[in-house]
Amino acid sequence: VQLVESGGGSAQAGGSLRLSCTASGFSFDEENYVIAWFRQAPGKAREGISCINSSEGGRKYYADTVKGRFTISIDDADNTVYLDMKTLRPEDAAVYYCALTPGLAIGIGRQGLLQPGRYDHWGQGTQVTVSS
Numbered sequence: 148v149q150l151v152e153s154g155g156g157s158a159q160a161g162g163s164l165r166l167s168c169t170a171s172g173f174s175f176d177e178e179n180y181v182i183a184w185f186r187q188a189p190g191k192a193r194e195g196i197s198c199i200n201s202s203e204g205g206r207k208y209y210a211d212t213v214k215g216r217f218t219i220s221i222d223d224a225d226n227t228v229y230l231d232m233k234t235l236r237p238e239d240a241a242v243y244y245c246a247l248t249p250g251l252a253i254g255i256g257r258q259g260l261l262q263p264g265r266y267d268h269w270g271q272g273t274q275v276t277v278s279s
Contacts, residue, residue, distance in 0.1 A: 148172040148268040150245050155273030158235050162277075166230040168245030168270055175201070176223040181252045181260055184219060184230045186241035186275075193244070195261025197230065200252050208257045213239075235277045242272040 154166040166184070173180070183198035196210045197219040207219055218231040228245060246266035259265065 148247060148249075150247060150268055150270035152243065152245055152270040152273040155243060155275045157276040157278065160235060160237055160277055160279045162235050163231070163233045164235065164275060166232070166243055166245075166273060166275075167227055168229075169225065169227045170247060171226070173226075173247065173249065173268075175221060175226055175228075178249055179251050181248050181265070182221065182228045183246050183261065183266065184217075184228075185244045185246055185261075185263060186239075187244070187272075188238075188241040191241075193263045194241075195263065198260050199228065200255075200260060202251045202253050208260055210257075210261060232275070235275075237277045237279045240275055240277045242274050244272045245270045 149171045152168045158164050179201045181200045185193050187193040196213045198208050200206050216234045221228045247268040248266045
């Protein structure tokens with residue numbers, strides 16, 4: 148499995164960016180999975196910010212820090228997951244990673260699903276910079 152992120156860059160506070168993560172070696176429409184976005188700012192722990200759980204009918208989860216501003220979505224045809232980020236804040240600046248864990252994930256909850264240790268496969272990351 149290989150995950151490749153793109154779409155990072157610079158934005159002003161209040162602006163928007165769209166991140167993409169394309170998977171190869173894994174098919175979103177054929178297997179169960181949890182696909183997630185994480186971010187890591189310098190000197191801080193990696194933070195889970197959103198995920199989609201196919202075991203729960205594609206239910207989406209968001210961390211409180213991004214809820215209402217970020218939207219995760221998936222295009223099965225392109226095998227790509229997106230993160231639409233709006234109303235960006237300087238504190239959103241970080242390296243953003245997508246991550247995948249194949250298989251069923253039932254009854255785990257948001258906190259468990261957004262733990263980095265749950266994920267088997269990671270992209271290389273894409274930098275997001277937000278200027279005030």
